[in-house]
Amino acid sequence: MTITGTRSTSHRELTWFADVFTSYLAPFADDEAQFYIGGAVGIDSLSLLWLAGNSKSRITVVAPGTVEQQPADARQAISRCRNRIANVVELGADELRTPAFHARNRWMVDHSDMVIGFPAEGPEGTSGTWQTINYSAQKGKPRLIVPI
Incomplete structure (x- = not known):
């Protein structure tokens, strides 16, 4: 599964994200699951931390360049x-x-095989999150969209 989402997460408390991930990631996070997460801030980092601490699923971090180029x-x-x-x-x-x-x-x-997207609340836009969700739709892959 690919996890995609907004980099802007300061509008919510960390406990709120933990609850959302418990509701929407935990059902998929079994021992056989493979998650692909971009190496950015926001949903990428928050979901990485949550999955690492709350699942035994395989995690792959994908950086567009190198990890060293990512924000601190x-x-x-x-x-x-x-x-x-x-x-x-x-x-x-x-x-x-x-x-x-x-x-x-x-x-x-x-x-x-699937994308779980956490876009910013509001209308669909041209963000990387929506680009990923729409690309998944073009590929005929299931999408779970959880606006935050």
Whole structure:
């Protein structure tokens, strides 16, 4: 499964996200599950921390360039969960711009059977979260969308 979501999470308490992940990730987080998570801040880091502490599922972190290019908070989350991360995939993009993030998102969807998206509340937009959800739809893959 691919997890995608907004980087803007400061509008909610951490306990709120823990409750949401318990409701929407836990049912899929068994010993056989494989989760692909982008190595960014926001939902990426929060879901990584939650899965590492609350499941035995395999976790793969996917960075558009390298982990070292990710924001400090994201690198810290990856470091904290290193013993629970099965794989780190660095796609090697030179510039971390929209095309690199979209390529990372497509890579994760292409390796998944399902996408769980946590977009910002409001109308569907052109964010990377919605790009990932819509790409999954084009591929005919199931999507669970949980606006936050």
